[in-house]
Amino acid sequence: MSYERLPTFFVLGAAKSGTTSLYYYIKQHPQIYLSPVKETHFFDNDENYSLGIDAYIEYFFKGAERFPARGDATPTYFHLPDKVAPRLAQLYSNQKPRFILIFRDPVARAWSHYLHNIRIQHEIESFEDALRLEEERLEKGELKWIGYYLEGLYAQQLKKWLTYFNRDQFFFLLNEDLRNDPHTTFQQLFDFIGVEDTFQPNTTNIMNPASQPRSLFLSRLIKRNSLFKTVLKSVIPLPQRKQISDYLISKNLRRYDSPPKISEMTDAKLRHRYAADILELAEIINRDLSAWLPKDNLRVS
Numbered sequence: 001m002s003y004e005r006l007p008t009f010f011v012l013g014a015a016k017s018g019t020t021s022l023y024y025y026i027k028q029h030p031q032i033y034l035s036p037v038k039e040t041h042f043f044d045n046d047e048n049y050s051l052g053i054d055a056y057i058e059y060f061f062k063g064a065e066r067f068p069a070r071g072d073a074t075p076t077y078f079h080l081p082d083k084v085a086p087r088l089a090q091l092y093s094n095q096k097p098r099f100i101l102i103f104r105d106p107v108a109r110a111w112s113h114y115l116h117n118i119r120i121q122h123e124i125e126s127f128e129d130a131l132r133l134e135e136e137r138l139e140k141g142e143l144k145w146i147g148y149y150l151e152g153l154y155a156q157q158l159k160k161w162l163t164y165f166n167r168d169q170f171f172f173l174l175n176e177d178l179r180n181d182p183h184t185t186f187q188q189l190f191d192f193i194g195v196e197d198t199f200q201p202n203t204t205n206i207m208n209p210a211s212q213p214r215s216l217f218l219s220r221l222i223k224r225n226s227l228f229k230t231v232l233k234s235v236i237p238l239p240q241r242k243q244i245s246d247y248l249i250s251k252n253l254r255r256y257d258s259p260p261k262i263s264e265m266t267d268a269k270l271r272h273r274y275a276a277d278i279l280e281l282a283e284i285i286n287r288d289l290s291a292w293l294p295k296d297n298l299r300v301s
Contacts, residue, residue, distance in 0.1 A: 011073035033067035035060035081160035104175035106152030155280035
């Protein structure tokens with residue numbers, strides 16, 4: 001195994017939390033190698049994992065040995081700690097990988113996640129019904145990537161990661177840090193990774209903004225299994241398939257003129273449901289998260 005090409009850090013975070021922006025900002029640093037495919041899905045996908053670590057390194061980190069810092073930015077690793085964390089702990093038994101973990105207001109994240117699934121025709125329920133049916137649908141395995149509420153229970157997930165890795169191996173930041181104080185944020189982040197911390201990336205471009213498909217047909221073709229995709233899978237290696245898919249998705253999207261808003265009642269209900277987890281997360285990461293809490297003491301049933 002070529003340890004000098006293994007990732008030295010991983011970018012984690014729930015879906016729609018800002019990991020895409022973070023990936024492109026970090027990628028600008030000349031001392032950092034990030035896999036050309038943002039989300040490798042190696043450690044959370046059994047089929048990919050079965051290919052072996054050597055295949056992972058060859059696919060995603062070829063030529064990375066000359067970089068002092070190397071990263072894999074697959075956000076879904078975070079909400080699958082029972083599968084991913086032990087695999088990483090076994091691989092890095094004699095090393096200390098670092099983890100960059102970005103958090104977003106869980107209610108805003110859940111709503112953004114839902115809108116994403118609506119626009120790619122992955123969701124047909126109202127947001128309220130989707131929340132009500134979430135656990136049942138996940139248990140049945142009818143749909144993937146519909147953990148609107150569950151993926152926002154950050155403290156619950158983080159505690160599992162902390163049973164495998166030390167807290168000093170984690171760098172925590174909030175989505176708003178990228179907007180409010182990018183200079184300090186990246187100085188601290190690059191120092192944590194172990195590269196020159198005076199470098200400042202260009203953060204003027206908004207990555208992965210709220211958008212909708214230009215063509216619903218193309219969106220369905222890209223996202224759903226088909227004979228065409230099965231044939232491509234047999235002849236095109238994983239990294240190239242992912243690059244083609246990401247390119248087609250990006251070209252098929254256009255930004256919302258005015259994104260839909262979550263209802264005030266649903267917003268309030270969700271904040272009350274998340275309150276205990278938010279308070280626990282604030283204590284673990286030592287950040288003020290009061291802006292995420294319910295705005296009043298009204299009990300919403």
